Amino acid sequence: MQKPFSKRNKPTSTVSAGSEPPVSKTQQDISSQNNQDVVILDVPAVEVPELTEQEIRDRLLLERKVERAFFEAGKALSELRDRRLYRSTHRTFEEYCRDRFGHSRQKSNYLIAAADVYENLTTICCQNSGIDDLTTNSSQILPTSEGQVRPMTKLEPQEQWKVWQTAVEVAGGKVPSGRVVKDVIEQIMERTKVPNTYQIGEICQILAKDNPELRGKSGCWGIVSQVNDFSCTVRIWDGEYTVGLQHLKSFNYLPAQCEQMRVICDRISRLRENENLEEAVRAMLEYLGELKRPYLTVVEEKLLTLLESEYERIP
Structure with missing residues (x-):
């Protein structure tokens, strides 16, 4: 004869009342991390000395x-x-x-x-x-x-x-x-905008005043090759320069006179391309670059022609 079915008792914890429940290993690790003691380092202050007068x-x-x-x-x-x-x-x-x-x-x-x-x-x-x-x-x-x-x-x-x-x-x-x-x-x-009234091809005199970039160029004449808002680019005896309007003064030459000066400028420029120029020749070209008239004298024309023929033979 079978015994009547009986209800199995659930296993009970061995922890007595009032004691803490068991803690898993994972919980122990987390608790250990959270409960670590805070270490306070006592770093002594380093005093930076002030600079001496010297x-x-x-x-x-x-x-x-x-x-x-x-x-x-x-x-x-x-x-x-x-x-x-x-x-x-x-x-x-x-x-x-x-x-x-x-x-x-x-x-x-x-x-x-x-x-x-x-x-x-x-x-x-x-x-x-x-x-x-x-x-x-x-x-x-x-x-x-x-x-x-x-x-x-x-x-x-x-x-x-x-x-x-x-x-x-x-x-x-x-x-x-x-x-x-x-x-x-x-x-x-x-x-303080001043309108630029210069025109391309116009002959102007350079007034260096206190501009350090124009030292040695005061009195030279130049041909306006570009008109900018506050300056002009001018060709003079030894190259091109950008010059402010306050450093230019027009000679007010007639168109035919401006063309004569352009021809002289071209002749000087061709001579300057020669690397074998002597100092006396350079001085002559600089002299021609400071003319206050739109033409060459008979002697100046002869000298320039002589220089051209002389240096045309020199490679």
């Missing part, structure tokens, strides 16, 4: 040297060019710059012009501030690269100073970028 002077001096790097390069290139110190190894300054420094003559010209601007700014700054040495004065914001002053190379020194001070203000008292400087110049030009 160290402050040294820092300013070194900073000025960094800022003047492009200026020193421009002045050195200017002397190399003007004294023709490249002539023992290269025929032209352009070839010398390309081989020796790896950049074009245009880049050298940019550095030379920028050095002149930097020199103008520091000169005017010293005059306005009553100091002799900017290397010990930290309050003066000066350019640190050629690109920052390139837009100012066509301006007069006093105009350069005003533009730079305005650009520093726009930049919040810091060294302004070339873009900021250019924007300031455009704003000033827009307020």
Whole structure:
């Protein structure tokens, strides 16, 4: 006879009442991670000593040297060019710059012009501030690269100073970028815009005044080859230059006289293409480039014709 079915009792935990339930290994690991003691590191403060007066002077001096790097390069290139110190190894300054420094003559010209601007700014700054040495004065914001002053190379020194001070203000008292400087110049030009009435082919005289880029060109005549908003590109006896309107004065020659001067300019240009020109010949061409009349005298015509026939035989 079968025994009646009985209900099986569920297994009971061996944990007595009031004790904690068992914890799995995973829960133990998580609990262990969450309950780790926080380690506080006591790092002693390192006191940074203040700069001494001598160290402050040294820092300013070194900073000025960094800022003047492009200026020193421009002045050195200017002397190399003007004294023709490249002539023992290269025929032209352009070839010398390309081989020796790896950049074009245009880049050298940019550095030379920028050095002149930097020199103008520091000169005017010293005059306005009553100091002799900017290397010990930290309050003066000066350019640190050629690109920052390139837009100012066509301006007069006093105009350069005003533009730079305005650009520093726009930049919040810091060294302004070339873009900021250019924007300031455009704003000033827009307020004082003077219509350009020159025409292509017109003969003008160059008035160098205080423009460092036009040193040695004062009094030279040139032919307008391009008319810009605030300047003209002119051909003179030794090449082409972009000249501001304030540095040009028209000779008001008649069309026939302008054509005569164009012919003279072409003849001079062909002669200058010869790399074997002697110094006396260069001086003669420079003299012809400063004529204050639209024609050559009989003697000047004979001399120019003689030079042309002489150097046509020289390859």
